[in-house]
Amino acid sequence: MSDATQGASEKEGRLEPRHGWRDMPLGGVIPKAGSATEYETGDWRSIRPLHSKERCINCLLCWVYCPDAAIRLQDGKVEGIDYEHCKGCGICAKECPQKVHAIEMVPEGRIKEMEAGDRDVR
Ligand code: SF4
Ligand code: SF4
Structure with missing residues (x-):
């Protein structure tokens, strides 16, 4: 060097x-x-938030409350989640309106099993 x-x-x-x-x-x-x-705090996440564009009403509460700024927006709408920085705290799922329930917290182990089985994880 x-x-x-x-x-x-x-x-x-x-x-x-x-x-x-x-x-x-x-x-x-x-x-x-x-x-x-x-x-990259995402590598110590044990539970992953899965976002449903179909259910989401784009109120952006998840974006406001996410402590890692991991909710990705495009044109004022939730585009997805930055899994390199999301640490799986679950605040976004908690803040998402109950009636909407557009974010589901799923254990990483379950996601790996489902990916291995090539099945839909939601
Ligand atoms: S689980 Fe926590 S860090 Fe990850 S997107 Fe939701 S609020 Fe942000
Ligand atoms: S809090 Fe729920 S409904 Fe609101 S923008 Fe986030 S995912 Fe969509």
Whole structure:
């Protein structure tokens, strides 16, 4: 790694393979503003929200309340869910109006089984 590259990564707060555990930031510390998108929290999700475009009335309550900004919009309508950042908290399903019930929380294990069986997961 060149000095210039090394300096750049340190300036940006990124960890490289040469770093050890002492270089890791303290828990709860955000070393750089606007860096949340770099943390793919979706890989520790155990329950996945499944969105139904057929049932959705696009009230956008899920978008307002999602703590990870993982509800994707297009032209003011819910387009889908960003599973790289959705951590499966279930807030979107809780906030979706009960009568609409357009988001269902499904265990990841069940989704994998259904994908393996090539069946509809909803
Ligand atoms: S489960 Fe949580 S993180 Fe995922 S889309 Fe819903 S509110 Fe956002
Ligand atoms: S809260 Fe439910 S109905 Fe409202 S936009 Fe989200 S998924 Fe659609």
